[in-house]
Amino acid sequence: MTTSTAPARADRRARGGPSWVWRCGWLLAAAIPLAFLALFFAWPVATLVGRGFASEDGSTLGAVVEVLTSARTWRILRTTLTLAVLGTVVSVALGVPGAYLLYAVRFPGRGLLRALVTVPFVLPSVVVGVAFLSLLGTNGPLGFLGWEESLPAIVAALVFFNYSVVVRTVGGLWSRLDPRAVEAARALEASPSRAFRTVTLPALLPAIASATTLVFLFCASAFGIVMVLGGVRYSTIETEIWYQTTQLLDLPAAAALSITQLVVVTLALLATSWTSARQERALRLRGDASGEHTWSWRRDWAATLVTGATVLGVLALPMATMLLRSLRDREGWTLDHYRALGTTVGRSLPVPVWTAIRNSLVVALEATAIALVLGTLVSLVVSRRPRDPLARKGLRALDAAFMLPLGVSAVTVGFGFLITLNRPPLDLRSSMLLIPVAQAIVALPLVVRSILPVLRAIDPRQREAAATLGAGPGRVLRTVDGPFLVRGLGLAAGFAMATSLGEFGATSFLARLDRPTLPVVIFRLIGRPGEANFGAALAASVVLTTLTAVVMLLAERLRPAEASEL
Amino acid sequence: MSAAGLSVRDIVVRFGPVTAVDHIDLDVAPGEIIALLGASGSGKSSLLRGIAGLEPIAGGSVAWDGLDLSRTPVHQRGFGVMFQDGQLFPHRDVGGNVAYGIAGLPRAERQARVTQLLHLVGLAGYEHRAITTLSGGQAQRVALARSLAPRPRLLLLDEPLSALDRALRERLVGMLRTTLKATETTAVYVTHDQDEAFAVADRVAVLIDGRIAQIGSPGEVWRDPARADVAHFLGYSPLLPAGVAAGLGYPDPLGDKLVAVGPGGLVTDPAGRRLEIVEQVDHRGYAAIRVRIPGDGTAVVRAPAQVPETAIAVRLDPAQCAVVAASPDGADRSGAPTM
Numbered sequence: 001m002t003t004s005t006a007p008a009r010a011d012r013r014a015r016g017g018p019s020w021v022w023r024c025g026w027l028l029a030a031a032i033p034l035a036f037l038a039l040f041f042a043w044p045v046a047t048l049v050g051r052g053f054a055s056e057d058g059s060t061l062g063a064v065v066e067v068l069t070s071a072r073t074w075r076i077l078r079t080t081l082t083l084a085v086l087g088t089v090v091s092v093a094l095g096v097p098g099a100y101l102l103y104a105v106r107f108p109g110r111g112l113l114r115a116l117v118t119v120p121f122v123l124p125s126v127v128v129g130v131a132f133l134s135l136l137g138t139n140g141p142l143g144f145l146g147w148e149e150s151l152p153a154i155v156a157a158l159v160f161f162n163y164s165v166v167v168r169t170v171g172g173l174w175s176r177l178d179p180r181a182v183e184a185a186r187a188l189e190a191s192p193s194r195a196f197r198t199v200t201l202p203a204l205l206p207a208i209a210s211a212t213t214l215v216f217l218f219c220a221s222a223f224g225i226v227m228v229l230g231g232v233r234y235s236t237i238e239t240e241i242w243y244q245t246t247q248l249l250d251l252p253a254a255a256a257l258s259i260t261q262l263v264v265v266t267l268a269l270l271a272t273s274w275t276s277a278r279q280e281r282a283l284r285l286r287g288d289a290s291g292e293h294t295w296s297w298r299r300d301w302a303a304t305l306v307t308g309a310t311v312l313g314v315l316a317l318p319m320a321t322m323l324l325r326s327l328r329d330r331e332g333w334t335l336d337h338y339r340a341l342g343t344t345v346g347r348s349l350p351v352p353v354w355t356a357i358r359n360s361l362v363v364a365l366e367a368t369a370i371a372l373v374l375g376t377l378v379s380l381v382v383s384r385r386p387r388d389p390l391a392r393k394g395l396r397a398l399d400a401a402f403m404l405p406l407g408v409s410a411v412t413v414g415f416g417f418l419i420t421l422n423r424p425p426l427d428l429r430s431s432m433l434l435i436p437v438a439q440a441i442v443a444l445p446l447v448v449r450s451i452l453p454v455l456r457a458i459d460p461r462q463r464e465a466a467a468t469l470g471a472g473p474g475r476v477l478r479t480v481d482g483p484f485l486v487r488g489l490g491l492a493a494g495f496a497m498a499t500s501l502g503e504f505g506a507t508s509f510l511a512r513l514d515r516p517t518l519p520v521v522i523f524r525l526i527g528r529p530g531e532a533n534f535g536a537a538l539a540a541s542v543v544l545t546t547l548t549a550v551v552m553l554l555a556e557r558l559r560p561a562e563a564s565e566l
Numbered sequence: 567m568s569a570a571g572l573s574v575r576d577i578v579v580r581f582g583p584v585t586a587v588d589h590i591d592l593d594v595a596p597g598e599i600i601a602l603l604g605a606s607g608s609g610k611s612s613l614l615r616g617i618a619g620l621e622p623i624a625g626g627s628v629a630w631d632g633l634d635l636s637r638t639p640v641h642q643r644g645f646g647v648m649f650q651d652g653q654l655f656p657h658r659d660v661g662g663n664v665a666y667g668i669a670g671l672p673r674a675e676r677q678a679r680v681t682q683l684l685h686l687v688g689l690a691g692y693e694h695r696a697i698t699t700l701s702g703g704q705a706q707r708v709a710l711a712r713s714l715a716p717r718p719r720l721l722l723l724d725e726p727l728s729a730l731d732r733a734l735r736e737r738l739v740g741m742l743r744t745t746l747k748a749t750e751t752t753a754v755y756v757t758h759d760q761d762e763a764f765a766v767a768d769r770v771a772v773l774i775d776g777r778i779a780q781i782g783s784p785g786e787v788w789r790d791p792a793r794a795d796v797a798h799f800l801g802y803s804p805l806l807p808a809g810v811a812a813g814l815g816y817p818d819p820l821g822d823k824l825v826a827v828g829p830g831g832l833v834t835d836p837a838g839r840r841l842e843i844v845e846q847v848d849h850r851g852y853a854a855i856r857v858r859i860p861g862d863g864t865a866v867v868r869a870p871a872q873v874p875e876t877a878i879a880v881r882l883d884p885a886q887c888a889v890v891a892a893s894p895d896g897a898d899r900s901g902a903p904t905m
Contacts, residue, residue: 019639387622461653464620467640468647469667470716476641479666483657 022473030381030398033374037401041441044416045408049262051419052255067256073240077260080220080236083151087158087219092212094159094310095166096204097303103171105303107295113311115556120315121164122495122552123545124502126519129228130526130541131318132157134325141321149231157225160314162215169211170204175292177203192299217268221261221409224504224519228526237261238411242508245415258412265408319545326538329531337535341543345536348528350514353521353540360501360518360544366436367443367500368493374440375447375492376485378402382448383455383481399452406445410505413438418509435517438506439499446495454488455481487558494555498548518544570631571596571752572617572720577626579612586612588776589626594720599746599753601763604773605799610756613773614722617754618647630719646718650725652709654697660684660708661693667716683711686745703734710742714749721746721753727762739765760800764788772796790888794824797890802826803865805890806882810862814839815881823889831886832857832867838881846872 052064067073102114120128134140136147136156147153177200185195223238230239237257244254297304326337341353349356382399386392405413417438458480466476504519511520518540525537572594579587586609594600602610615621617628619640627636635643646667654663664680671679684690687707700708706726713721726742727735743766746753757763763770764784771781780792791797794805804827808820815838816825841857844864848854853872856864857880867880 459653461649462655464640465647465649465653466655466666468618468620468645468718468722469712470641470644471666472639472641480655 029377033378044420047420048416052259064256084219086155088216091162097306098167099171101303101307103175122498125224127541129225131322135318135321166211170207173207213271326542337539340536356521364500367439368496370440371443371447371496379451414506414509439503443496443499447492450492451488490558497551575627578624579616580624601755601767601770603763608773609776610773614756644719646713646721648713648723648726652705660695664712687711723755797826826888828886833883835881838879840877840879
């Protein structure tokens, strides 16, 4: 058939299936994660929403109206919004100087400081609560402030969590700002402060806005922190859902609250997507020149003082207090609290703490495996570039669908599981997989956001080059996408594992009494009186922190340059 | 219709409402190198991608040796592509890149082929170098070796040298032609650079607005541009109507045709017509003196050096000019000078 039949070509003719096989393969790769999302996310959440609107006695809207008209609900909503606004404002106010110092200024030890600031974002919320409790509680070094079960304590813990979000989002942009714009303003005889106000700040605004909405989202759906630090005086929508469900067994009321939370979160998400669209526009304007300069006291003293105080006072102090107090009792230094981890802590727990640690690790491995398989499939499908505009639209929708769990609070997911997956047709209540599945749902957005940017960074002509060299679709996937995928997987696994280890919102609904995870055990311990219980909680928190930090530091070492979205 | 080699019939490539390639026919004989020469947006890269199967064609056919390949997937066409920026695989070393397309060969044979090709492109012994350590020129030579390794029956080169600086480009274009001829490779070479096209190709096709405006040997195309817009794209400027040309000493009657003034087409001559000097710029070896042509814009005269005058006497040198038919709309006559 051809005049020039080289052996190489004759050989490659034989390989590669027909294209419809591949099309079916891609459809399947999209269908599997979608089915998972529908079954373990959409269905439970939709059922939950439906439960609020139509209670079992047939009255529609009854529960919603009743809940929304009660004074208690409005007080809770007000607390939720107050906490979210305060947490956001303080995080941004402290985070912007931090972003400047850590990303626009060069000084020795900056890399270490950046890594240190990153850690809190992935720490388990219960641990953060315990750390602040150890600092601000009656017996803590700052107990004299009387901040136990107070607004400042909760806000400080929210800032602890979200400081790194602001620093990284704003700093990422700041380090890439073209310094020549400021130089031009200075050459036009603008003072440094005027140059900042008129040139730098407007350029940063999109990043600040996007960080603000993201932090607001995290603050509004904070669960573990408020559970630990709020006591009985402060409850937010999230904790109230938990309270109504597990303590009062009032499911319609909880459903109505979940709907309220969905509305708040949806509004925040809409604002996020709006500002991130603006940020992408702004990012195209950036120059490649780096806007870094060397540290000088005269220029950077304010940012240095603010950031130093934040890092030491808000980030380091609570963690250090937790660590030190876990090693002390009334008599002095001791390892008793750690020894107690091998016991049920005076029968406070159904199982020894070590068992809970083993449970946590097993569950985290399972959840990570599920999240990685699904996240890889989603990322591979979404990173395709079909010519058909309809297919492109479909991929965008798919991408958005797997971001949804980020916006729906973990408590809602856990609660949804509780009311849908506990009876026929699907009774998973006794299944060991229920918790890993719920945690995988919570971790999935982070996994996709770690893998997808790496795959998207592949020049599509790399795949074309491979095809023109005779590689069929399978070999292209293996040899071009494969190496990039592997690089993204490390970070994704770290995120999934850390999220799962610390997951408390959904797990607190689903963990069986005799098979608790570590965060559940810690929460149970601090709810009980006595120094022994609190000491064991501190020691368990230190263990959980160490586990999470090790996982995250390993993952950060594997972080590819392209993955900067979170 | 030629049976041997590539035959493209009536091919159309569209991007939404834009027709990038507008019913083009093209034949390439085995062993021949054809350059597709055109400005950006002329459709030359789209045509190449359509032939390769990287872009779906909205009409027409692509055939090799009379066998229709229009529905054959890219990886089964047996056509190689060399991209503008190489697109080497960053995770493989030089040898791994060159061997990518011949993975089906026995190991010893594969290594021999890699060694042979690297030798051919002047990079013998580079097998184990990382891609990131290569210079731009070296990377393109590896890309050439990689695309030649599976012995493609047709090699499509998409602006392979455009990302390189000029001196390197001039050196590599000779290497490219030698290599393609040494391997008896049939090639379609896309470029926007006239010198590059003329240096590398057996035949040059000039693309304008998605159609082939002219096709022929480099000499033919240069000496006898088929249309005003082709002449203009090749670097003829300005294009003068008969009256103006006669006034500048053009000897032959033109009718409604135009005189396309090539580089050096306007020479100083004390007996010529005195024209006002607009500006003078020094080049290596000559001065470019821009003069105003009455009623027809400006043109450049090459002189040994700048002159301390406000006007200079010039005439047309017919040997350095071409005669072309005017475009229907006359739009190409007074385009921006390319000198």
